[in-house]
Amino acid sequence: MNSDLSRTRLLLGDDATERLCATRVIVFGVGGVGSWCVEALVRSGVRHITIVDPDRVCPSNINRQLMATTSTVGKPKVEVLRDRLLDISPEAEVDARFMAFSADTATDFNLNDYDYVVDAIDSIADKMLLIRTACRSKATLLSSMGAARKLDPSRIKVTEFWKVEGCPLARKLRQEFKRQGDKPARKFRCVYSDELLPNQGTSDEARANGSMLHITGIFGFTLASQIINDVFKEAKGEDRE
Template identity: 70%
Template sequence: MCNEEGVLLRTRLLLGDTTMERIRSARVAVFGVGGVGSWCVEGLVRSGVRHITIVDFDRVSVSNINRQLMATTHTVGKVKVEAMKEHLLEINPTAEITAINGRFCADTADMFRLEDYDYIIDAIDSIDDKMLLITRACDTRAVFFSSMGAARKLDPTRIQVTEFRKVRGCPLAKTLRGRFRKAGIVPSRKFRCVFSEELLDNAGCSDEPRANGSLLHITGIFGFTLAGLVIEDIGRSDG
């Protein structure tokens, strides 16, 4: 069996011992393990993060296979977080993966101890749930990063990172800001988002009439960028 030290050798050569120890001890929660969140978690585990909580209420469907890490013809019908956990433990059997098959929403938010995490990642689709997570996460000490809309994109070079209030050209960000204003809610601190200002029309047909078309190379870059922001922040805290 491969040991963890050998698996992470190339990472340690780049980042150094001190950063690697911080990565190993960091506690990260990822909400939503779909097209964006699944790749974020993959990036975190392969970078040496050992303590990860993954949250999602859905099961793997055939339409997920084109872009979600744990979605294969063998996992269709399985609980997403369980399929994801099984995959992650194949990468690092010593990782502590907490898989929560549930939804972060108004009825369940108090069950999640957000204050226990060093990093919180939002990869939620539902606008109401996303607003709630943003509000709650910003009230904690955790570093918080959020994914804006990754669907209806094609050009990977247009994916960017900026502070939430500075996101332009993203309908999801615009809707969120409008809903926050209407509700009289202001997140208690600034936070950075991954987004793209590109917006294409859906083409062809879909088995899910309300679904937006999306591609792996875009959702994957969104997810890996979120993971990269975590690793970058941990490294910065060393210096």
């Protein structure tokens, strides 16, 4: 193992670090949450990662998204992020897919090829489809609930989807799953916050919600931590919670 993981090995041990290097992760959505999750995973040793996002960097992304700078505006997010990840870990396998996960593209992804699926997308319909699809696969699903309109990082938590409280996005998803009569096939963990603030300013972007890096980043880091801790527990022979 390379020296860039020396501090990781000191904390996790060789076995867990090797397992982390072999873990395969796909992250859907690399915006304010997903971009930081991906960075944390690669810096922690994950060497097989697929990133999926259909968007290009725009000026409003600069306040919270890892790869968004004045020089990257207009470029595909996944391509900018891939280049950064390979600069961090040249031996990593980074599959950057400049596309959306939707009903039209779902068959392009075999989620059984991965150990973990990270859901950090915003579209209700696409998010529901991804959750259902991932819950039918052998991969472990981790999902981000709404990270906008929040300021207090101490309110960020992790729990099982049906136990999430105080999150409008989780509530909407549960209502839709029940209304459609097609609930996810198994339980899965979510990162969420029960804080909800009104938007204080004005925006030219229709339906835009205010959001800030110190919240979206912690959402992303917390998603990454779930994978890292799972692998660490497995290396020690412990059950996941």
